[in-house]
Amino acid sequence: MVVGDVTTGTDVLIIGAGPAGYVAAIRAGQLDLDVTLVEKDAYGGTCLNYGCIPSKALITATDVAHEAAAAEEMGIHADPAIDLAGMMDWKDGVVDQLTSGVEKLCKANQVTLLEGTARFADENTVRVSHSGEGQGSETLEFENAIVATGSRPISIPDFSFDDEPVLNSRQALALDSVPDSMVVVGGGYIGMELASVFAKLGTDVTVVEMLDSILPGYDDDLTRPVKQRAEALGIDFHFGYTASEWYEPGNGIRVVAEPVDGAAANGGSTEAIEAERLELDVETVLVVVGRSPVSETLDLEEAGIETDDRGFIETDSRARTNVDHIFAVGDVAGEPMLAHKGSAEGKVAAEVIAGEPAALDHQAIPAVVFTDPEIATVGMTESEAEEAGFDAVTGQFPFRASGRALTTGDSDGFVKIVADDSDGYVLGASIVGPEASELIAELGLAIELGATLEDVAATVHAHPTLSESVMEAAENALGHAIHTLNR
Template identity: 90%
Template sequence: MVVGDVTTGTDVLIIGAGPAGYVAAIRAGQLDLDVTLVEKDAYGGTCLNYGCIPSKALITATDVAHEAATAEEMGIHADPAVDLARMMDWKDGVVDQLTSGVEKLCKANQVNLLEGTARFADENTVRVSHSGEGQGSESLEFEHAVVATGSRPIQIPNFEFGDEPVLDSKQALALESVPDSMVVVGAGYIGMELASVFAKLGTDVTVVEMLDSILPGYDDDLKRPVKQRANDLGIDFEFGYTAADWHDHDEGGIRVVAEPAEQAAADGGSEASRAAEASGAEQAADERIEFDVERVLVAVGRQPVSDTLDLEAAGVETNERGFIETDSRARTNVDHIFAAGDVAGEPMLAHKGSAEGKVAAEVIAGEPAALDHQAMPAVVFTDPEIATVGMTEPEAEEAGFDTVTGQFPFRASGRALTTGDSDGSVKIVADDADGYVLGASIVGPEASELIAELGLAIELGATLEDVAATVHAHPTLSESVMEAAENALGHAIHTLNR
């Protein structure tokens, strides 16, 4: 590519090199298309650099320390010392290995890499501004484009991420020292994952959540073990509150002020506060409460990065939340412009973005591709993990199925007991008439890995008999999936049947 006031061309322009964008670029390259991938920050996007990968690295590292310190029941007595600087170096090494791998894979698949910020000039042209003094900009014409610009953390009033004590998830994953105390605003998956990380590092953590429970959208049976484990870690919760303000404290640190969510909404607070009022969340009190802490982490959700692209110049429409709506083939309202990943809407999952990126590339190449969300898994890397796929029991019944369910508790699993982690269970939802697996949910050890078998069962149209008749190795956690299927059929061996 030539830098300067010139115009170059490409078959496929991809904006954003996260899991949606770089996957789309590689797949398009495999299909012999001329591909240009524009990225303004770092290859791998938020997921590899500031989200999925670094957070899971720290979750694993802090789990190791916590398990070593709490293994007295196994006859192990230890008081591990955590070197945070070395832990962060290890985490950064993992990130660097993966991001450099993305760049190499793109180049190996003949993808043209272009650093800069892209804005649409019209429906077939973008202007790419290059960072750095004297770098200028250039125009790039395309036949097809894929928008994969991802998402950013939502800010709330009075808590600017530029203020040193106020952290977003990216900043929290790069701290150089362990805070003595922290308020986490938001009990969604990001808030709960990071609350556990810091609690295991020794931070006194309080979670402030405007709703009346953790992890909105998940069933109580899934949330209950996570909430209990958080209580065991010493994490405190204040439900029905929203963070209102903070200021420096005379004795050092900061004072975070929270007020009842209904009051915040009545005062004309944030969109999140108004959502709390609409939810009917029970309020814990009628008065403001204060917390004297060292840091505050704001984790109330993410919003699409669609406002930096001048989409209107290309005629691409967004909904009221800023998401670019697409069809099953990843097309926007403009036929030759596609969108993939977080910017294309919920669920905001890296693997969903990658799947959309593949579909977009294949459709552009003339392949008969489309995305089916039926077997799209979702995972929360809390302690214990939560994983779901397919339909819940109420969703299946609403869709007209007569359902049958099977459940197997990990406390009855020999392998779970040998790991010292036996909280939770596997639950399968199936059609009672023919036994087809419709959905599943898991809370417990390695839920993120176990859910894949059930996703494959849904994708292949497998029945309860198929899952139950598949011989699973012993002793393994995956036997719990087989036993849950057997329980639905009424002949589980290691738990009482319905």
């Protein structure tokens, strides 16, 4: 302990106030534990302040403008004028409302909030350095700790986020003017979401991706409608390339992209993608190639906490690290790096500390991509089910056969359900199309409750709704869908 330090104690110390950390804090408070939550930046973490919420706000706002401008088929003729400053103010208002709500909820559940940066001194002690000149530090002793420090954007060589033309996702969500042109490095979910946002704002967008398709990890039938919609927005794609450097030839910048090994880009295929070096003249470049855990600042070794070779803290199904009384939740605990998965882990960690028989089952954790159209998945794909030994059966229903989808003017995509043919239990589902992020919840619940195709098909759904497509997909798997041809 440093001379002059104040030492205090707590039942549960939580480091990081993002969706994993603040949820853990509130749940622990509900369970009558003494809780201290340490946050170095902003309550709500990356998700509420710089990621999930602001990006979805801008996705919604740009969708409204784009749909109004493209509604001639409905007899609506409009040419919306976009006030970016007003849009950003609205987005910031949404963020402020949510983050202030987090603080209020924590205080209402008797959580002590502490601003600063925490580092482990040993397996029962952290030192918290307070930001600001002359603020000093203090020592906290804890019985249990939960690490919830999240993740940060990965940078690539020669593209420093400190250089003005080079943006990460956080910086892109805070621009005060719309760029005329942009290269997006990375065709994953963040890259594709933001590429669509800026395309709808009028930016000339080019996506550079080292693999052979967008949204790696998702089946081609899900990503195809997204790529087609993006191309209709004017987004250009270059697959099999990696950005190697940028420089300023005059006005704007020039981004250089080199072809990667064809076999690597194609996942082992030797088919060539593109072969020539690219030089792209643009105003700015957005680098979104993934995220890495924030774990190296914690002095984890002082507490004996182990990480893998990427810096993620390894945990069991009860969110415990290799040190029994120290837990890790959220992005820092590894894939999938999803806010709702982190929140679920936070609840589990709090309940385990309180002596509850809690554990996390990853089987029904949904994944959502807020592209245009949206993609959502939960549980197993057909191939995963077969690899797991199930006799998989599938049912599918296209949104072009949905009355409600047609009345919205958005009928691309489908609902697909996967079940075990022997007993009908729902094993997984995938959706691409309107409101996929909302529709996937019913199928997640079906998996969680052990529902069968008959259960889903026999549940009367309101008409006309998009959710009827879920019922029809189940009926299709059973061979008696009404509004589509059966398998």
